[in-house]
Amino acid sequence: MVLIGKCEEMCSEAEKKLRYKEGLLHILEIKKGTEKNPRPLPDPKRVVKCFSRSAAGRESNENELRTPNALQRTVNYLLLDVADNQIISWNNTYDFIVDRLLAVRQDIVIQDISRSYTISLLQPIVKFYAYSAYRLCESPISDFDPVLNKKNLQECLKKLLLIYDDFDYLQSKIGVLKDFCYNQEEFEILFSDCRQFFEALYILFNLGDTHCIYRGLKLEKKWRTNLVQNSIKMSLCYKNGNWIRLCRMMVKLPPLLAGIASLHLPEIRRKTLEKMSIAFSSKNLSYPIETLQKELLYGTKNELIFDCDRYGIKCSQSEINFIKTDFDKFSKLVSTRKEKFVIDKFIDVKPSFVLKSNTF
Structure with missing residues (x-):
């Protein structure tokens, strides 16, 4: 049986109370002015559900599972507010966001959320892992694990591409997507306008990979934009040893894609x-x-x-x-x-x- 979340907050009241009692609040979740208290108070608007591994015999509680809207607000808060904070270093900010995003991904899987909501959640999450891969590339292994970040990026990106493929299949079979999205206009912005970026990201992150090149080549013409086609050409340059041409194309990429490509x-x-x-x-x-x-x-x-x-x-x-x-x-x-x-x-x-x- 698939559970349906009922929690409309970024963190359930039960977890807030437990973490306050056990002194497990993160500095970014503490109410301003109480930082020096023996037991700092939680800020209800800043406390975010932390990740915990599913234990054998422990059932998920629908009151602790966040609704799709709550998950969307959580992701927006983490990536649009917390990411810009000036309280702690970006390495520590990364650790905080990664943990909270793992909890978001866990809530998505447990509830089997609709494809449209999953797309709106996964796209910024993928961007976060990609941005972190470049921004923290010079950090020591004690501060940043590039292998683990790559694993998270690949998992989320592949899941996103699978949903894109579902979209193509459903559209070819039924022509319309009434049950696929909650808001057709918003979905078009999330899907049609952004898909080219994530298709290109998949190719550039796995530069020279035959499977990724093949996927790009067999995409429908409307998805094979100039950005995707140039990414395919770059991957072929990498595979064929045409390094100088590859570098000339790399400098023309958008910022985040250029950062990812530069890791090679x-x-x-x-x-x-x-x-x-x-x-x-x-x-x-x-x-x-x-x-x-x-x-x-x-x-x-x-x-x-x-x-x-x-x-x-x-x-x-x-x-x-x-x-x-x-x-x-x-x-x-x-x-x-x-x-x-x-x-x-x-x-x-x-x-x-x-x-x-x-x-x-």
Whole structure:
């Protein structure tokens, strides 16, 4: 039997009381002015249901399950208000939001919420994981686990794409979607206007993956927009080793997609440098460092020089000397870094703006 949530708040009264009693309120959930109290008071408008794993023999309570509207308000609050907070660091903000989003996803699964509501909830959640993947890419593993974040992003993104596929199937069979969405006009904005972004995100996040390329190619023509087609071309460039063209296309992407694509740059650069070490191998000739800096989207010469040193390539401030026997194939891949061309795209842009469903 599928339960139907009855809780209209971001957190049930029972959980608020329990967490207050046990001193388990997060700093972002505490009522202002009571922070220094021995037991700070909860702010009813800021307390959000936390994630707890389902225990064997423990049944879900419909009074603790949030309704679709309550879940929508929760996601909006987390990604449009909490994401911009100045109280704690963004690493800690990330931890708080991730936990509360896991609880949201849990409530969605338990209730088997309608596809339209699930789309409106998953789209901003996917954006959050994607934004975090780029923003926290330089953080130590103790502060941010990129593997776990990737897992969450892939799970939510694949579920979203499956619902898109359901839409295509139902529309082809019955032509109309009266039972598919709660508000046709709002659904068109959420679905039609935003789908291209998430289709492109799936391709770019899994750059070079044959399955993702195939999915993009077999999409209906109306979904294969320029953004999706360019993402497919970039993935094919990655698969075929056309690194320079891939980088030229990368700089033209919207901010969040550029950030996601840039996470592949360490591997792209390593493969390019290895290939050039063979193709341009010469004791008498050199390659202009400024040219390669621009081609591989390095923000500074020193970043390129650092990578060359890592892989055993001799270089100076003006030129690189490629010798195929010098390249160290066993050296560790350079860590991901925030790239200047992406940083420039995010200047003066708040997280809440990036995380809105209809912005990309």
